[in-house]
Amino acid sequence: MPIPIGQEYMNAPAALGKIANYQSVEANTTACGAEEITFGKAVYAEDDVSQVMTTGKDFFGVVLARNYVKEITVGDKVGVYVKGDAVxxxxxGTIWVQVDEDVLSNQKAVVNTATGNFLPANTALETKTEVVGTFMSTAMADGLAMLQISLP
Structure with missing residues (x-):
């Protein structure tokens, strides 16, 4: 039996790279390649090494955020994985991602290969992949949206 009022039991944090709901989530672990990977970015993986999505690569998934991030005393605190980290x-599942354009709930999602963020499938930009999932919330450009993916 499902929980009738889920927010009374848990409130999923609306943060970049965090799981948006706890229904059937699967993840794989790879190593971070030469370039840093920010939480919530789309990645491709080759030989168990992940890098931010680029043109001509196959979408592997979305990077999950860590619960612990080393304290930064100056500037913005941005979670990243560095070379050799387990990613x-x-x-x-459903995860919070950053969108580069306005998106609507139930709209198909693609990856912007220039940034590693996400776009609606009907975008005019040419730096995009094939459809990778569906947005489960509405968001404005540069905001966070819930993205649902189901990869084999």
Whole structure:
């Protein structure tokens, strides 16, 4: 039996790279390649090494955020994985991601290969992949949206 009022039991944090709900989540772990990977970015993986999505690569998943991030005393606190870190990549489930354009709930999602963020499938930009999932919330450009993916 499902929980009738889920927010009374848990409130999923609306933060970049965090799981948006706890229904059937699957993730794989790879190593971070030469370039840093920010939480919530789309990645490709080759030989168990992940890098931010680029043109001509196959979408592997979305990078999960760590619960612990080393304290930064100056500037913005941005979670990243650096070369050699173990990188958890969600392959099935719903995760908070950053969008580069306005998106609507139930709209198909694609990856912007120039940034590693996400776009609606009907975008005019040419730096995009094939459809990778569906947005489960509405968001304005540069905001956070829930993205649902289900990869084999």
């Amino acid at each position: 958890p990549v969600i392959r099935k």
